[in-house]
Amino acid sequence: MAKVTIDGKTIEVADGTTILQAARMIGPDVAPPTMCYYSKLKTSGGYCRTCLVEVSKGSEKDPRPMPKLVASCRTTVMDGMEVKNNDSEKVTEARKGVVEFLLLNHPLDCPVCDQAGECHLQDLSYEHGSAKTRTDFERRTFEKIDIGPYVQLHMNRCILCYRCVKVANQITDGRVHGVINRGDHSEIATYVEEAIDNDFSGNVIDVCPVGALTDKTFRFKSRVWFTKPVDAHRNCDKCSGKVVLWYKGEDVLRVTGRKDQWGEVEEFICNTCRFETKKTSDWTIEGPRKLDNHSVISANHYEFLKKPKELTINTVKPLAIEGGNN
Numbered sequence: 001m002a003k004v005t006i007d008g009k010t011i012e013v014a015d016g017t018t019i020l021q022a023a024r025m026i027g028p029d030v031a032p033p034t035m036c037y038y039s040k041l042k043t044s045g046g047y048c049r050t051c052l053v054e055v056s057k058g059s060e061k062d063p064r065p066m067p068k069l070v071a072s073c074r075t076t077v078m079d080g081m082e083v084k085n086n087d088s089e090k091v092t093e094a095r096k097g098v099v100e101f102l103l104l105n106h107p108l109d110c111p112v113c114d115q116a117g118e119c120h121l122q123d124l125s126y127e128h129g130s131a132k133t134r135t136d137f138e139r140r141t142f143e144k145i146d147i148g149p150y151v152q153l154h155m156n157r158c159i160l161c162y163r164c165v166k167v168a169n170q171i172t173d174g175r176v177h178g179v180i181n182r183g184d185h186s187e188i189a190t191y192v193e194e195a196i197d198n199d200f201s202g203n204v205i206d207v208c209p210v211g212a213l214t215d216k217t218f219r220f221k222s223r224v225w226f227t228k229p230v231d232a233h234r235n236c237d238k239c240s241g242k243v244v245l246w247y248k249g250e251d252v253l254r255v256t257g258r259k260d261q262w263g264e265v266e267e268f269i270c271n272t273c274r275f276e277t278k279k280t281s282d283w284t285i286e287g288p289r290k291l292d293n294h295s296v297i298s299a300n301h302y303e304f305l306k307k308p309k310e311l312t313i314n315t316v317k318p319l320a321i322e323g324g325n326n
């Protein structure tokens, strides 16, 4: 076992645990943001540098600080280690730089992007980005590509996190896409225009942290915050059949896997559940999906919303007096 302290909070974890995993065990207050790590995918992480932290004490045996910031998703804890995440100015500064790099080629087309409202890069930019850009060269652009009947690739938005490649490697029975070329020429592409076409290919949409891989059956149908998420399940012989149905009125506009508090799919679902069963009668409804209060999707779902104190200051009393009711 190893004792590690992150932003002043101590936890004891099993040897081999990464700093990121330990931070998540402590809670969201100290957990670094991630863009490429995905706990359900083996060997993910190490690509985006969003999760950088400062190790101010290496271990009990060797208390020297680590000379550089480290990727918390790839660095294992040592007994007595002390880590700074939110408490470190160096980390705040570095994260700002990482956001700037991630946005170098990413278009600012949130108003027309289907991922808006549930985009991890959008959240990261709000929390750690700067309001101005320092670059004045043109962003690289690509034609949109249909990869199979259900998925569209908009490479302009890709941040090369490799999650979709890992999904294809680990969840589906044959990968036909990957990262080709190197450096700033790197791009996600299918080999010789092949379609991504197998039972679990739709999961690349759920793991993509930005709007690079989108659901062709949902594109431009609605902003996500106008839809109502509902937990539902069905008997499925390929996957667990546990999904979220996204309703607008009485129509199911899309079906996705259920995501945990880190925005990661709990169980990968098959294409039949995702794309081919969009009638309410196909499903056993469990009830409204619990939403994080901070999510923009919760905007129209007041049942989980806690009113901030500053909004409740005496607004009722003066109105009541003016109206003469009380």
Ligand code: SF4
Residues within 6 Å of the ligand: 157, 158, 159, 160, 161, 162, 163, 164, 165, 188, 204, 207, 208, 209, 210, 212, 213
């Ligand atoms: S398409 Fe999406 S999931 Fe795949 S590497 Fe690009 S950003 Fe990551």
Ligand code: FES
Residues within 6 Å of the ligand: 033, 034, 035, 036, 037, 045, 046, 047, 048, 049, 050, 051, 052, 071, 072, 073, 074
């Ligand atoms: S989340 Fe650790 S490097 Fe991307």
